[in-house]
Amino acid sequence: MHSTPCGRRRKETLSKDADKRASRxxxxxxxxxxxxxxxxxxxxxxxxxxxxxxxxxxxVFQRQKGATTLVAIAGDFQTExxxxxxxxxxxxxxxxxxxxxxxxxxxxxxxxxxxxxxFRGQLAVPAGGWYELNIRALRNGVQVAVATVKHFGVGEVFxxxxxxxxxxxxxxxxxxxxGLVAAFDGQCWQLANDPQPGAGGNRGSFMPLFGDAxxxxxxxxxxxxxxxxxxxxxxxWLPPGTRILRLSPLTRNVITIGPGEWEVNGKxxxxxxxxxxxxxxxxxxxxxxxxxxxxxxxxxxxxxLPGEQYRRCLEQLIRESxxxxxxxxxxxxxxxxxxxxxxxxxSDIRAAQKALWDTGVALEGPDTDALTGDMRExxxxxxHFSSQGLREHARLWTEKVAPWVEQQxxxx
Numbered sequence: 001m002h003s004t005p006c007g008r009r010r011k012e013t014l015s016k017d018a019d020k021r022a023s024r025x026x027x028x029x030x031x032x033x034x035x036x037x038x039x040x041x042x043x044x045x046x047x048x049x050x051x052x053x054x055x056x057x058x059x060v061f062q063r064q065k066g067a068t069t070l071v072a073i074a075g076d077f078q079t080e081x082x083x084x085x086x087x088x089x090x091x092x093x094x095x096x097x098x099x100x101x102x103x104x105x106x107x108x109x110x111x112x113x114x115x116x117x118x119f120r121g122q123l124a125v126p127a128g129g130w131y132e133l134n135i136r137a138l139r140n141g142v143q144v145a146v147a148t149v150k151h152f153g154v155g156e157v158f159x160x161x162x163x164x165x166x167x168x169x170x171x172x173x174x175x176x177x178x179g180l181v182a183a184f185d186g187q188c189w190q191l192a193n194d195p196q197p198g199a200g201g202n203r204g205s206f207m208p209l210f211g212d213a214x215x216x217x218x219x220x221x222x223x224x225x226x227x228x229x230x231x232x233x234x235x236x237w238l239p240p241g242t243r244i245l246r247l248s249p250l251t252r253n254v255i256t257i258g259p260g261e262w263e264v265n266g267k268x269x270x271x272x273x274x275x276x277x278x279x280x281x282x283x284x285x286x287x288x289x290x291x292x293x294x295x296x297x298x299x300x301x302x303x304x305l306p307g308e309q310y311r312r313c314l315e316q317l318i319r320e321s322x323x324x325x326x327x328x329x330x331x332x333x334x335x336x337x338x339x340x341x342x343x344x345x346x347s348d349i350r351a352a353q354k355a356l357w358d359t360g361v362a363l364e365g366p367d368t369d370a371l372t373g374d375m376r377e378x379x380x381x382x383x384h385f386s387s388q389g390l391r392e393h394a395r396l397w398t399e400k401v402a403p404w405v406e407q408q409x410x411x412x
Contacts (some may be wrong), residue, residue, distance in 0.1 A: 061155075155222055156214060171378075184279075234291060289314075297346055332363045
């Protein structure tokens with residue numbers, strides 16, 4: 001029996017309707033799968049975070065010889081849900097303008113293993129900043145975690161140590177005006193506005209002003225690691241167990257070991273060298289040492305340190321600290337012995353400081369005994385620097401340090 005034309009048309013219509021329903025079902029199934037994948041991806045993203053240990057915000061890396069410096073990119077992945085899969089790809093890019101021009105701003109691969117939560121890599125970065133670093137983690141080509149560091153740079157880093165005029169005892173707090181000076185407290189970096197983290201006191205310092213002057217002259221960010229301790233003798237900075245022949249004016253870091261016999265407990269030395277070691281080999285340009293007042297012209301003559309003993313103590317501190325950190329860090333030593341007036345400066349201590357320059361143990365720092373009168377707090381009667389004195393202190397350090405840094409930076 002043959003079907004009629006109407007019957008054939010009806011069968012064709014039913015077949016087309018069935019095909020349409022099947023297509024709609026396939027589309028809905030595909031859409032549901034996509035939504036499921038998106039939901040899983042979102043859940044994975046929320047369950048996974050990327051934590052950076054380097055660079056930190058406002059971190060300054062010491063620039064090295066050559067066009068670029070290797071900057072450590074290190075961190076780990078943290079999961080909120082047990083069993084969350086780790087990324088299989090890690091990429092980063094750096095943006096902003098270096099001293100040599102704009103960066104390429106391309107994504108670059110970093111070491112990544114989906115079986116290991118921690119990673120560490122290096123990028124060659126030219127001097128300059130602040131730079132912004134973006135980092136993204138992917139799994140099967142899908143982004144699952146991101147992190148950003150808004151400010152880091154490659155520039156010049158200085159460790160600043162000594163007693164109160166190398167710390168936060170100035171008459172007026174200072175701030176970085178360039179915004180290119182950062183300070184490190186052993187855990188975090190921050191803009192170097194007074195008081196400086198890591199140093200004694202809670203008032204002002206020369207460091208933001210010094211950093212600004214260098215940043216403007218050199219065109220790179222400046223890092224400050226402040227370690228000054230108020231009222232300290234050079235004797236208190238020596239390694240643990242060091243015998244001293246004369247008791248220091250303050251005895252908080254001294255141990256009596258017999259009648260008229262003392263040794264240093266080493267706390268300041270250990271804290272000082274530990275902070276320097278955190279920066280890594282060649283991780284800073286130089287130590288700036290400003291100290292001497294508590295060794296010169298003490299009320300008790302037995303507490304005054306003769307110049308030759310001062311020279312030996314400071315040379316021991318320099319050499320022993322270099323051994324601990326594992327490299328020959330340059331030191332600048334200021335000429336300082338005065339408590340605020342021209343009359344009380346010590347020719348003996350000043351000669352000892354100069355002897356370290358002459359023998360090549362240290363580089364020549366500024367003569368801050370010259371800062372008297374209104375350069376000192378309390379209308380010229382104090383030991384610490386006034387606001388005007390802090391500005392002059394920064395200028396004197398810049399005059400000594402900047403030309404030498406330019407020479408070092410230009411060496412092949």
